[in-house]
Amino acid sequence: MSAISINNLCVWFGVGAERSYAVQDVSFDVADGESFGLVGESGSGKSTILRAIAGLAPTWSGKMSVAGETLGPKRSKSFYSKVQMVFQDPYASLHPRQTVDRVLSEAMNLHGVENIDRRIGRLLDDVGLGPGFRFRYPHQLSGGQRQRVAIARALACDPSILLLDEPTSALDVSVQAEILNLLVDLRREHKLTYVMVSHDLGVVGHLCERIGVMKGGRFEEVLTVDAMRRSEAQSPYTQHLLESSINSIR
Amino acid sequence: MTDAPLLDLENLWVKFRTRSGVFDAVRGISFTLGKERLGIVGESGSGKSMTGRAVLRLIRPPGFIEADRLDVHGEDILSLPEKRMRQLRGGRVSMIMQDPKFSLNPVMTVGQQLVEALRAHEKVSRSEAHKRALEVLDEVAIRDPKRVFDLYPHEVSGGMGQRIMIAMMLLPNPEILIADEPTSALDVSVQLQVLDIIDKLVRDRGMGLMFISHDLNLVAKFCDRIIIMYAGRIVETCKAGELRNAQHPYTLGLLNSVPDLEHPRDHLEVLKRDPAWREAPSVSARV
Amino acid sequence: MSTSQGLRNWLLSEEPTSRRQARFASWYKGWLTLRSNKLTMFGLYVLAFLLLCAIFAPVLATHDPFAQDLGQRLLKPGENGHLFGTDSLGRDIYSRLLYGARISIYIVLLVVMVAPLVGLIVGTVSGYAGGWIDVLLMRITDIFLAFPRLILALAFVAALGAGIENAVLAISLTAWPPYARIARAETLTIRNSDYIHAIKLQGAGPFRIVTKHIWPLCISSLVIRVTLDMAGIILTAAGLGFLGLGAQPPSPEWGAMISEGRKYILDYWWVATIPGIAIFAISLAFNLLGDGLRDVLDPKEDNS
Numbered sequence A: 001m002s003a004i005s006i007n008n009l010c011v012w013f014g015v016g017a018e019r020s021y022a023v024q025d026v027s028f029d030v031a032d033g034e035s036f037g038l039v040g041e042s043g044s045g046k047s048t049i050l051r052a053i054a055g056l057a058p059t060w061s062g063k064m065s066v067a068g069e070t071l072g073p074k075r076s077k078s079f080y081s082k083v084q085m086v087f088q089d090p091y092a093s094l095h096p097r098q099t100v101d102r103v104l105s106e107a108m109n110l111h112g113v114e115n116i117d118r119r120i121g122r123l124l125d126d127v128g129l130g131p132g133f134r135f136r137y138p139h140q141l142s143g144g145q146r147q148r149v150a151i152a153r154a155l156a157c158d159p160s161i162l163l164l165d166e167p168t169s170a171l172d173v174s175v176q177a178e179i180l181n182l183l184v185d186l187r188r189e190h191k192l193t194y195v196m197v198s199h200d201l202g203v204v205g206h207l208c209e210r211i212g213v214m215k216g217g218r219f220e221e222v223l224t225v226d227a228m229r230r231s232e233a234q235s236p237y238t239q240h241l242l243e244s245s246i247n248s249i250r
Numbered sequence B: 001m002t003d004a005p006l007l008d009l010e011n012l013w014v015k016f017r018t019r020s021g022v023f024d025a026v027r028g029i030s031f032t033l034g035k036e037r038l039g040i041v042g043e044s045g046s047g048k049s050m051t052g053r054a055v056l057r058l059i060r061p062p063g064f065i066e067a068d069r070l071d072v073h074g075e076d077i078l079s080l081p082e083k084r085m086r087q088l089r090g091g092r093v094s095m096i097m098q099d100p101k102f103s104l105n106p107v108m109t110v111g112q113q114l115v116e117a118l119r120a121h122e123k124v125s126r127s128e129a130h131k132r133a134l135e136v137l138d139e140v141a142i143r144d145p146k147r148v149f150d151l152y153p154h155e156v157s158g159g160m161g162q163r164i165m166i167a168m169m170l171l172p173n174p175e176i177l178i179a180d181e182p183t184s185a186l187d188v189s190v191q192l193q194v195l196d197i198i199d200k201l202v203r204d205r206g207m208g209l210m211f212i213s214h215d216l217n218l219v220a221k222f223c224d225r226i227i228i229m230y231a232g233r234i235v236e237t238c239k240a241g242e243l244r245n246a247q248h249p250y251t252l253g254l255l256n257s258v259p260d261l262e263h264p265r266d267h268l269e270v271l272k273r274d275p276a277w278r279e280a281p282s283v284s285a286r287v
Numbered sequence C: 001m002s003t004s005q006g007l008r009n010w011l012l013s014e015e016p017t018s019r020r021q022a023r024f025a026s027w028y029k030g031w032l033t034l035r036s037n038k039l040t041m042f043g044l045y046v047l048a049f050l051l052l053c054a055i056f057a058p059v060l061a062t063h064d065p066f067a068q069d070l071g072q073r074l075l076k077p078g079e080n081g082h083l084f085g086t087d088s089l090g091r092d093i094y095s096r097l098l099y100g101a102r103i104s105i106y107i108v109l110l111v112v113m114v115a116p117l118v119g120l121i122v123g124t125v126s127g128y129a130g131g132w133i134d135v136l137l138m139r140i141t142d143i144f145l146a147f148p149r150l151i152l153a154l155a156f157v158a159a160l161g162a163g164i165e166n167a168v169l170a171i172s173l174t175a176w177p178p179y180a181r182i183a184r185a186e187t188l189t190i191r192n193s194d195y196i197h198a199i200k201l202q203g204a205g206p207f208r209i210v211t212k213h214i215w216p217l218c219i220s221s222l223v224i225r226v227t228l229d230m231a232g233i234i235l236t237a238a239g240l241g242f243l244g245l246g247a248q249p250p251s252p253e254w255g256a257m258i259s260e261g262r263k264y265i266l267d268y269w270w271v272a273t274i275p276g277i278a279i280f281a282i283s284l285a286f287n288l289l290g291d292g293l294r295d296v297l298d299p300k301e302d303n304s
Helices: A046-054 A078-081 A100-111 A116-126 A143-155 A173-190 A201-207 A225-229 A235-243 B048-055 B082-091 B110-118 B128-138 B145-149 B158-170 B188-203 B216-222 B240-245 B247-254 C002-011 C019-035 C036-055 C093-129 C132-148 C148-161 C163-189 C194-200 C206-243 C255-263 C272-296
Strands: A001-013 A020-029 A035-040 A058-067 A081-087 A163-166 A194-196 A210-215 A218-224 B007-018 B021-031 B037-041 B063-066 B069-072 B094-095 B176-180 B208-213 B225-230 B233-239
Touching: A001 A194, A020 A046, A020 A194, A020 A218, A035 A046, A035 A201, A046 A058, A046 A081, A046 A163, A046 A194, A046 C148, A078 A081, A078 B110, A081 A143, A100 A116, A100 A143, A100 B233, A100 C019, A116 A143, A116 B110, A143 A173, A163 B145, A173 A201, A173 B240, A173 B247, A194 A201, A201 A225, A201 A235, A201 B247, A210 A225, A210 A235, A218 A235, A225 B007, B007 B048, B007 B082, B007 B145, B021 B048, B037 B048, B037 B240, B037 C093, B048 B176, B048 B208, B082 B094, B082 C036, B094 B158, B110 B128, B110 B145, B110 B158, B128 B145, B128 B158, B188 B216, B208 B216, B216 B240, B216 B247, B225 B240, B225 B247, B233 B240, B233 B247, B240 B247, C002 C019, C019 C036, C036 C093, C093 C132, C093 C163, C093 C206, C093 C255, C093 C272, C132 C163, C148 C163, C148 C206, C163 C206, C194 C206, C206 C255, C206 C272, C255 C272
Parallel strands: A035 A194, A035 A210, A081 A163, A163 A194, B037 B208, B037 B225, B094 B176, B176 B208
Antiparallel strands: A001 A020, A001 A058, A210 A218, B007 B021, B007 B063, B007 B069, B225 B233
16 A cells, blocks of 8 residues: 555646646655655755645645545644654754754644653654753754754654655755764664655665656656666656766765 | 966964854965865865955954965955955955855846946946946856846846856956855756856966865866865865875765765765864965 | 852753753843843843832832922922922922833833734734735724824823823724734744744644744744834823823823923923933833844844
8 A cells, every 4th residue: 555645736826827837747656664755956846746745735636645545625633643744944944942842842742642751852862862952942953953853853743654855955964964874764763654855866866765756847757766876767857867966976 | 487376375264253252263274276276175164165255355343364374366465455355356356156046136137237247346338348248148158148138136047147146256357266155056957057167267267266165076076176174174185086085084974975876875974073173283285 | 159150051051951941041141142232231221220210219209299389389400309309389300200200111011011912913813814814904903003193092082081091092002003014024924934834744723833833933023123112102101191181180290291391491491301301211221122132032043
């Protein structure tokens, strides 16, 4: 059974004659426990798909079903306990006036989790932050630390699916490596399903198994990461992306 | 004649007075820049952007600059009065920044900004400036210069905006170009295009290029010489082609922490920051 | 000495170990920023001084503010034990000034409790809900914004009779729209932030989001605006008093005192001028404080 099933998804902004489509006629499936990547350049609609799944895009059409539940205009409480999202900008994803403790405990309160105190300690451990970080404000944290808190918040209610919107693109290379390792470990430990958006093929290649390449709101191609490594892309656009990205000197 | 290097820096410090003491952003670095492409690589907080701004003396209080030597083509600029400094900025040393959205004036057309940039440094008539602006737009591979001349910055794409920025900075024929993360805000395919243009212009005009970036691989492919900065100091310097033989653990760590499509690994190498790196003296990159 | 050092270290700690410590630490750092601005501290001291004068008026006053003594009319400042002289009815100006401070602060407190709160609620609901709720609330705001303050006060006085409470009511009804506008503008910006999306994704409803997440961020702009508006509110109240619409005689309200002293301003300048200086001082103090608060509360720390 697919964890996520998207059929003919269209997302648009504006009304009537000024309607512009961010996503047009996109269909794909993500299996349980799989890690699926969405790549493309800016404006290709990849982040919009994620937001549509999360319920943050108001105008859409098509059919979406997540964990067996078909999605309507609003999301249910059970949806939120199964699907969570990590955002791109670590400097914008935490409320500036709330401590880490407040962020995590509120998330757990909303989901009715018990033993909040103990679970906070465990969550911080899971994402590699010690107890000393618990009562800090966001401005006392570095970019990498903030992103870890954002991941902890996403894991607070024990979801099975994580939507990752370019989680490392705003981070330094060495910090990115730590966060990517963390994401790999967490997926293994908690048997998570990932849908990850990125413009960086190296990052996607590290974390994902299959990739959807997007251009202008549509899918150009869906291929496995293995095929991508062997440069066996079928669409010329994908080839072009691959060539522009391969800049390793080793 | 072997003339003086275009830029000669010795023991540059950039400090900030804060409530809890003096914070050193750049701690005693030295390097020279000739008619070459020099890449300065570092992560956030390494001091690389501060270095670029220090060369143009764009550090405002509470920051201040200290250096044993800061020469542009043999001329000491540390002691230059502000009026002369203004002529130097843009006239002999230019800077391109990361995001054209924030570095182009949103209420002036592209053409107006180009003309203003030129007339600030050379006494030319408006029509002459107009003509030179169109020429330089053509040089940065903008296909319809006349149409773009009348556009506002929000009406052009990111890549085009960056090319306009380059055009604007190169109009007054500077000797040195400082590029601070010029392609980080651009899409991958546009990045190569913009880099090609910078490369061509720098080569054709015999300029020196200081390319500041966080992307080690990009700099290795694009520059002739590389300087790697950490915590305000230079930890290593080498020729671009010899990067794979880098010695310093920080450089190796940076190289190894980038996920490589062609060489998959289960876990990426995590950089173990040794406190000794901060304390070690800066490596001189003077040629 | 060592305990105060210990307290200071506890407050400046980089790794707080409890919610209380984190909150106090955050306030303490704000206080340090405030303290470093000399002008702001001057404003704060002046306000604190005026507040103390108001609270301890019965102790500090040398005479009964209402006691008339026609034999001691219009005495110069310093004469006969009257620090600031006497007015046209022989009442001690200094004592009246002290009791008048109470009235000014009372007016300020009343307005502050009503106007910003109403503005905050209207503005945040309007900004967050959008759609027809937004349009409706903003048009209501526009209607109230269109009322000229003094004319409305006149209308209230005509309808309800003169007095401080009615003056305060008139001021509050015209003071809340700007706060609504500020709150709405902030809400529109904050609404699209990732942290709001994130808490929505935890299943938070609009009430929780507006009260627990948006209000804390609007409070700072509102506080700054309130302190800067204080001067205007006090002047308006003084203006109403001057027109005879606010506090009624023999109440020692500063604006009324200026009004009474108008006739004597050429020969007995102190009767009108000294209350005027008091109004000037409190307005200036609020302005300076508001300016300094802006530096403390402006979330510059949000950005990298």
